Amino acid sequence: MENIPSANTTTEPNWPELRQERRAIVVVDVVESVRIMQVDEAGVIDRWRRYVNEVRTKVLPAHGGRLVKSLGDGMLLEFESVQSAVAAALDMQQRIPAYNGQASVDQALLLRMGVHVSQVVIDELDVYGTGVNFASRLASLAVPGGIVVSSDVREQAIEGLDAQFEDLGEVYLKHFSEPVHAIRVIGPGESRSLLDQVAASRGVQGEPRVAVMPLQGEGTGEYADVLGDLVADGIIAHLTTSGSLRVISRLSSSALSRRRHTLREVCALLGCDYLVSGRWVRDGSTLLCSVELADGATEASIWATRVRTSAQELLQPNDPVTRSVAEECVLKIVEDQLGKAVNRPLPSLHAYSLQLLGMALMHRSPRRDFDRSGEVLHHLVDRHPRSAQPRSWLAQWHVLRVTRGIATDLHAEGVLALEQTRRALEVDAENTLALAMEGFVQCHIKKDLDAAEQRLNLALEIRPSEPLAWLFQCVVSGFRGEGERAWEAAERAMSLSPLDPMRHYYYALASSAACAAGKFDRAVELADRSLRVNRDHLPTLRALTVALVETSDLTRAMMSAKRVLELDPEFSIRSYLQKAPKGAEATRERYAVAFARAGIPAR
Numbered sequence: 001m002e003n004i005p006s007a008n009t010t011t012e013p014n015w016p017e018l019r020q021e022r023r024a025i026v027v028v029d030v031v032e033s034v035r036i037m038q039v040d041e042a043g044v045i046d047r048w049r050r051y052v053n054e055v056r057t058k059v060l061p062a063h064g065g066r067l068v069k070s071l072g073d074g075m076l077l078e079f080e081s082v083q084s085a086v087a088a089a090l091d092m093q094q095r096i097p098a099y100n101g102q103a104s105v106d107q108a109l110l111l112r113m114g115v116h117v118s119q120v121v122i123d124e125l126d127v128y129g130t131g132v133n134f135a136s137r138l139a140s141l142a143v144p145g146g147i148v149v150s151s152d153v154r155e156q157a158i159e160g161l162d163a164q165f166e167d168l169g170e171v172y173l174k175h176f177s178e179p180v181h182a183i184r185v186i187g188p189g190e191s192r193s194l195l196d197q198v199a200a201s202r203g204v205q206g207e208p209r210v211a212v213m214p215l216q217g218e219g220t221g222e223y224a225d226v227l228g229d230l231v232a233d234g235i236i237a238h239l240t241t242s243g244s245l246r247v248i249s250r251l252s253s254s255a256l257s258r259r260r261h262t263l264r265e266v267c268a269l270l271g272c273d274y275l276v277s278g279r280w281v282r283d284g285s286t287l288l289c290s291v292e293l294a295d296g297a298t299e300a301s302i303w304a305t306r307v308r309t310s311a312q313e314l315l316q317p318n319d320p321v322t323r324s325v326a327e328e329c330v331l332k333i334v335e336d337q338l339g340k341a342v343n344r345p346l347p348s349l350h351a352y353s354l355q356l357l358g359m360a361l362m363h364r365s366p367r368r369d370f371d372r373s374g375e376v377l378h379h380l381v382d383r384h385p386r387s388a389q390p391r392s393w394l395a396q397w398h399v400l401r402v403t404r405g406i407a408t409d410l411h412a413e414g415v416l417a418l419e420q421t422r423r424a425l426e427v428d429a430e431n432t433l434a435l436a437m438e439g440f441v442q443c444h445i446k447k448d449l450d451a452a453e454q455r456l457n458l459a460l461e462i463r464p465s466e467p468l469a470w471l472f473q474c475v476v477s478g479f480r481g482e483g484e485r486a487w488e489a490a491e492r493a494m495s496l497s498p499l500d501p502m503r504h505y506y507y508a509l510a511s512s513a514a515c516a517a518g519k520f521d522r523a524v525e526l527a528d529r530s531l532r533v534n535r536d537h538l539p540t541l542r543a544l545t546v547a548l549v550e551t552s553d554l555t556r557a558m559m560s561a562k563r564v565l566e567l568d569p570e571f572s573i574r575s576y577l578q579k580a581p582k583g584a585e586a587t588r589e590r591y592a593v594a595f596a597r598a599g600i601p602a603r
Helices: 033-039 041-063 082-099 130-141 151-156 194-202 227-239 250-254 263-270 320-342 351-362 367-383 388-403 410-427 432-444 449-462 467-479 483-496 503-516 520-533 538-550 554-567 573-578 585-598
Strands: 019-030 065-071 074-079 111-122 147-150 164-171 180-187 209-212 274-283 286-295 301-309
Touching: 019 033, 019 082, 019 130, 033 041, 041 065, 041 074, 041 082, 065 082, 074 082, 082 111, 082 147, 082 151, 082 180, 111 130, 111 151, 130 147, 130 180, 147 151, 151 180, 209 227, 209 250, 209 263, 227 250, 227 274, 227 286, 227 320, 263 274, 274 320, 286 320, 301 320, 320 351, 351 367, 351 388, 367 388, 388 410, 388 432, 410 432, 432 449, 432 467, 449 467, 467 483, 467 503, 483 503, 503 520, 503 538, 520 538, 538 554, 538 585, 554 585, 573 585
Parallel strands: 111 147, 209 274
Antiparallel strands: 019 074, 019 111, 065 074, 147 180, 164 180, 274 286, 286 301
């Protein structure tokens, strides 16, 4: 702490003493405050004052914060620690829905928040300095209901313990000359999931259960009496394609649709952890549907959206509206489960949470997440030594240690990986995941494409719908230069697991397959989708670089190549060619030409 010379003089009144300290600053902004005030000034003021009072009397004492300023459409808060600031921001976002009551969507109080930590100047009345302005600018980047933090905050926070984060990359802020690194907070994962409560009471430990209620609505005309059921049916049909969820029958959920039960009671009666519900209204010739995903234990809204559709579209067997809703529900449930799993010690977690955690962390960019994945999978194997699935995922983890450049002893990692698949197959000789992973090991560590294909073919003979076997088959075919075959396998893999929690990984490998097939525009699209989730995934960046060169987008290709070299300074055309599996030389020679044009060094 550093005292700053006082502004007091003999002719001026006494000023509060200034001091310089490091503080975490939170700036809170009400979205579109002017517009909602114009519609209902008295109501908005009343709700905002009551909310500020709750923040002042409950949130800040709980997290050790200070209310510096309360404005008509925002707040300025300061905390001694990053952890307290982030926890308070999440707490505030969770409390605000209660103040919207019966207000329409257009009149809801929605908050944007920015969090930054830096040296600031403090007195008993205010906080001064660039750090305050920086937090304010970060808030402007947040979506309604969102929180954006600086890289300084992210470095002091623990992924999963303090929050879940999504990298927004380098962004420009108003009145700041240089780009800054911004990170979006996507979830706390602090509350106990209903899954654990139900498991504790009934001894069942499995995938999260989700129920979909028929949407409520009023209106007349064609299909008016079944529109809510049509929407629910479509969402259920798409949700059932996810292997990571158990979906409650619509016959069960419909039986409760007209009864007066709370959300918590409905979930308890259906035995589900998450509930999808909503309403529809007619808007001319179309329907406007509001859909919400809620946590059955806490009754908290996890995600909500508004979509436009029609009765004719809902009657289509694969309508895009209910498919997109289902996709988002799966992603949000997985995020929610991951947040809850990361925040608890391993011994307290059930098998599904452990496996989901290990799978997800394995494919994230930060090294600490990858290492945590290995810890989780080893713990799961120790707890369930006769279970084949965790051993199969652990085999992939050993392979990725090599492909990410963490381990340099290919032989040792190969031995460890194959030991896990061997023991998995001892438990279950027809475990197709273990066979697929064995093919993955043969391809990436043993560099034996023939052996890899043999194991993948065996997996597909046993179970033609094994998505990972098709996904790894696309890699093998791509290495061989069999472009169309690689692309067909990639498409099959994605169609068999359209709502997979690791779909960004599917997009990554499918992008390489698209390159092999000469479908470079599609390769760029798939790589971009993958990088939105994992922006520093090296294989995806390499595939994107090749595809961009082939589509003549050299400017962006050179940017992608630069990022590859930032993440892997040792990468060169020579090292790339030297690591080619036998039979993949021609394909790599072709890609090497693209790398050279993008600026990858020869040696």
